[in-house]
Amino acid sequence: MTHEHIVQAFDDELDDLIAKVLEMGNRAQKQLNESITSLLEQDLDLAQKVISDDRTIDQLELEVATAATEIFALRQPMAADLRSIVAAFKISSDLERIGDHAKNIAKRTATMKQVPLVAEVGSNLRHASKLVEIMIEDVLQAFVRRDAEAAIKVLRADQEVDQLYTSMFREILTYMMEDPRYITASTHLLFIAKNIERMGDHATNIAEQVYYVKMGHYFEGERENADQAATVIVE
Amino acid sequence: MTHEHIVQAFDDELDDLIAKVLEMGNRAQKQLNESITSLLEQDLDLAQKVISDDRTIDQLELEVATAATEIFALRQPMAADLRSIVAAFKISSDLERIGDHAKNIAKRTATMKQVPLVAEVGSNLRHASKLVEIMIEDVLQAFVRRDAEAAIKVLRADQEVDQLYTSMFREILTYMMEDPRYITASTHLLFIAKNIERMGDHATNIAEQVYYVKMGHYFEGERENADQAATVIVE
Incomplete structure (x- = not known):
């Protein structure tokens, strides 16, 4: 192969890798949306579909890991390209976890x-879920464009999700106190709310990777953690 | 540098990287142990220490990521060495998360x-925590020795943690039903139990990386998920 051909082959491999990450991201976002719909509409078929479809995301994560490792070995990428591949590898783990939470x-x-x-x-869960879906979409676009500013916006957006989670935590605890018949349902709702909050955290992890690809160093601003659920007491 | 010097420099860098991962692992294991002690002995000073010490683990994760990326760029590692570096990178994320759960x-x-x-x-929490501490210790030793069989043992050990978690979930829900004064405390206990269960999951993720370093492909046996808490109903 001529030098030009090698460069072209490398560019194609990198594009393929990023396309796989985007496919994972789109699927993860859809899984989140459908999982909340299945819950709120009590749609067991849709729930079953979300559970089965998670395997595709798991499979894509392995494909990203394998492709990234091959590029390291064969192409010796440098600078921003190297960082993009490292980031793709890390981002795929976060997207796989988002899929797990939806499942x-x-x-x-x-x-x-x-x-x-x-x-x-229900409406708070849907609201939180929508916020996280937007975070996932924005952070994937920021990854493709290597846009550090857009990544920082996603980091900031997570505060609203954290605050919403903390207030849902308090609200659900209050329902439990008021009527013990709600205890089992409420406990599961608490964990569902927590799943959404964690998906937001994964979107911020991805945002940190995007920042790193662009800047060549990790984000140093303090990550505000507005999740105060660990300190909530309802008397 | 002569070829020999270059090989020696690469070996030293790889050893340093693995040493950093082990340091993270030892710290994560200690953080888990101390977090449960702080809880059961109501020791706020120890709890504060666990919260502050988490920063060191976060810092080490960035150091592992930076060192691994530099080795990719400068040394073009191949085969099992390449896989060890990829694994070190992934393992550091899991250890960082274990630290977060302890915090x-x-x-x-x-x-x-x-x-x-x-x-x-309390005694169930301590028991689950001990099981996970042993998983972390065993999987780190398996990583150093590139021992795939030991890694599979860690994967299997997680079933006991999952079962224990499911039974704690049911137990705690029952306490809530019996006496509403316990609802706030019980809810926090549920999340603490979940934190321990998640740490076990991270240990199994690490085990899968160890398997991959040794075998050159990912573990294909079905990962048994014995965490049935999502289906628990207490009337």
């Missing part, structure tokens, strides 16, 4: 069908 | 001091 929400759909639901929490 | 447990120590504690759960 976990879907698993609880069947459980929630059997116990009285605290309906008031 | 989260420590944060709840102060909250638990203010609400009536369900003492019976």
